[in-house]
Amino acid sequence: MKYFVTTAIDYTNAAPHIGHAYEKILADVIIRYRRTQGPAFLLIGVDQHGQKVQQAAQKENIAPADFAERVTAQFLSLWERLNIQRDGWAATTDPRHKRAVQKVLQALQDKGELYKAKYSGYYSVRQEQFLTDKERNAEGEFGPEWGEVVLLEEENWYFRLAKHKDWLQNFVRTHPDFVTPAFRQVELLNAIERLSGDLCVSRPRERLSWGIEFPFDHEYVTYVWFDALLNYVTFAGYEADPGSNLPDFADLWPCRAHVIGKDIMVPAHGIYWPIMLHAMGFPDDQMPRLTVHGWWNVEGAKMSKSLGNVVDPAQLADQYGADALRYYLMRDIATGHDADFSIERLLIRYHSDLANGLGNLVNRTINMVQRYHSGLVKKSNTNDPELEAIKAAAGLVLNRYHEAFVQFQPHAALEAVSDLVTQANGLVELKAPWKLAKEPAQSDLLQDVLYTLAETSRLVAALMEPVIPNSAAKILEQLNAADYRELVWGKLPAEHRLGEPTPVFPRFDDR
Ligand code: MSP
Numbered sequence: 001m002k003y004f005v006t007t008a009i010d011y012t013n014a015a016p017h018i019g020h021a022y023e024k025i026l027a028d029v030i031i032r033y034r035r036t037q038g039p040a041f042l043l044i045g046v047d048q049h050g051q052k053v054q055q056a057a058q059k060e061n062i063a064p065a066d067f068a069e070r071v072t073a074q075f076l077s078l079w080e081r082l083n084i085q086r087d088g089w090a091a092t093t094d095p096r097h098k099r100a101v102q103k104v105l106q107a108l109q110d111k112g113e114l115y116k117a118k119y120s121g122y123y124s125v126r127q128e129q130f131l132t133d134k135e136r137n138a139e140g141e142f143g144p145e146w147g148e149v150v151l152l153e154e155e156n157w158y159f160r161l162a163k164h165k166d167w168l169q170n171f172v173r174t175h176p177d178f179v180t181p182a183f184r185q186v187e188l189l190n191a192i193e194r195l196s197g198d199l200c201v202s203r204p205r206e207r208l209s210w211g212i213e214f215p216f217d218h219e220y221v222t223y224v225w226f227d228a229l230l231n232y233v234t235f236a237g238y239e240a241d242p243g244s245n246l247p248d249f250a251d252l253w254p255c256r257a258h259v260i261g262k263d264i265m266v267p268a269h270g271i272y273w274p275i276m277l278h279a280m281g282f283p284d285d286q287m288p289r290l291t292v293h294g295w296w297n298v299e300g301a302k303m304s305k306s307l308g309n310v311v312d313p314a315q316l317a318d319q320y321g322a323d324a325l326r327y328y329l330m331r332d333i334a335t336g337h338d339a340d341f342s343i344e345r346l347l348i349r350y351h352s353d354l355a356n357g358l359g360n361l362v363n364r365t366i367n368m369v370q371r372y373h374s375g376l377v378k379k380s381n382t383n384d385p386e387l388e389a390i391k392a393a394a395g396l397v398l399n400r401y402h403e404a405f406v407q408f409q410p411h412a413a414l415e416a417v418s419d420l421v422t423q424a425n426g427l428v429e430l431k432a433p434w435k436l437a438k439e440p441a442q443s444d445l446l447q448d449v450l451y452t453l454a455e456t457s458r459l460v461a462a463l464m465e466p467v468i469p470n471s472a473a474k475i476l477e478q479l480n481a482a483d484y485r486e487l488v489w490g491k492l493p494a495e496h497r498l499g500e501p502t503p504v505f506p507r508f509d510d511r
Contacts, residue, residue: 293333327350400413
């Protein structure tokens with residue numbers, strides 16, 4: 001069984017921005033960590049149907065399929081650029097997904113979970129949903145967030161959501177780990193409390209043609225959220241036809257973390273999705289878990305095209321390297337909370353933690369080993385208390401690191417690793433190997449100091465690998481330790497030849 005992680009599938013109505021990049025990097029870091037523990041599988045993808053894509057295509061006078069394909073290519077190239085190691089790719093126009101969605105709709109219809117009804121009311125074109133009085137603001141109006149609102153009467157297909165409210169309430173109450181971080185679970189319970197009414201899961205074809213056709217009523221296509229949410233199971237092999245080349249569903253499900261933003265927990269992932277699965281016959285022990293992250297803002301404001309403050313991750317990766325961006329986006333936010341994006345902070349983090357911290361430790365370690373021991377580290381077992389203290393500190397750091405990953409908090413894992421780097425850099429000052437090198441009586445101690453520094457460098461590089469894979473691989477290469485990646489102390493052989501030092505984190509202010 002593989003540790004299965006997914007992210008939200010990104011809308012293909014506009015180019016990717018830093019928020020999309022953050023989420024994919026977060027999931028990629030989690031999965032790279034998981035791969036150090038056992039088999040793991042990351043599914044990411046694109047949400048290609050729906051009114052927003054149809055409208056964006058109309059504006060350019062091109063077919064929605066062409067529009068979606070063009071934006072999809074932008075996402076794919078960004079994920080390559082940022083080293084997102086995906087195992088599966090969920091694109092909702094994939095015929096395998098469409099067929100599986102139709103099978104689910106048919107099964108729900110056969111079970112009596114769907115019905116057709118006429119509804120008349122106010123409809124938000126932007127949000128693609130009917131509005132009720134709950135959506136009116138203090139002035140009794142539908143605010144600007146809903147965009148154009150029109151009066152519409154329509155016959156549609158509905159999914160019996162309300163019928164499962166008690167089940168969901170009970171499930172969430174009895175599974176406090178359903179949502180991470182915990183404070184979001186409280187928010188979800190409050191939202192479930194307010195749940196009333198069923199979910200409209202179709203759109204008449206005459207109004208929206210860009211969607212998956214209803215298998216038993218050809219005048220309708222599937223509501224984009226219903227289609228999109230199902231990607232998590234269809235691309236994991238659920239209801240797949242033989243020879244589909246999709247994973248074995250039993251090997252992946254249940255998903256251990258749907259990594260999503262706070263804006264799509266309620267109602268989509270916290271209400272519609274578990275109820276859909278429950279109605280499809282998934283037992284409680286087959287329910288997925290949600291990892292809900294916060295938002296990156298820019299100078300305290302939401303990123304938006306109209307404010308002109310949208311940050312382009314591809315450009316940043318070109319300028320500073322994918323690892324610098326990945327490190328900053330993982331280090332400067334706590335999963336679940338919001339953070340403020342700034343290039344200044346990115347550079348501060350890069351220079352202080354990577355160039356001065358990790359880079360400096362590795363570089364001076366290899367240099368000293370070259371200078372004093374012709375590149376050979378050798379363990380002497382002097383049991384020096386200050387060296388023992390580093391070993392003990394590494395043990396504590398490892399505990400903090402694993403615990404942080406269990407909680408989906410890479411920033412806390414990185415903080416723990418940084419503490420170890422600081423301590424090791426402190427050891428260099430404390431032991432002053434350049435002095436020990438002048439005293440023949442201290443040669444055993446010098447050997448052990450250098451071994452401790454080399455082993456700390458190795459361990460730290462291995463611990464950082466999920467976040468900065470390229471740089472960590474370069475460091476391990478220089479330590480000649482690509483085969484020693486285990487996350488435990490003492491894996492560097494007692495006698496080991498290091499490679500040549502080359503700075504891994506060039507400073508940006510020098511250029
Ligand atoms: N297509 C839907 C998701 C369907 S999942 C079955 C969608 N797409 S989206 O492109 O609008 O957003 C994709 C993800 O990016 C969401 O999880 C969203 O929360 C996240 N983010 C969008 N802007 C963001 C920030 N500024 N910061 C962090 N994450 C952000 O919603």
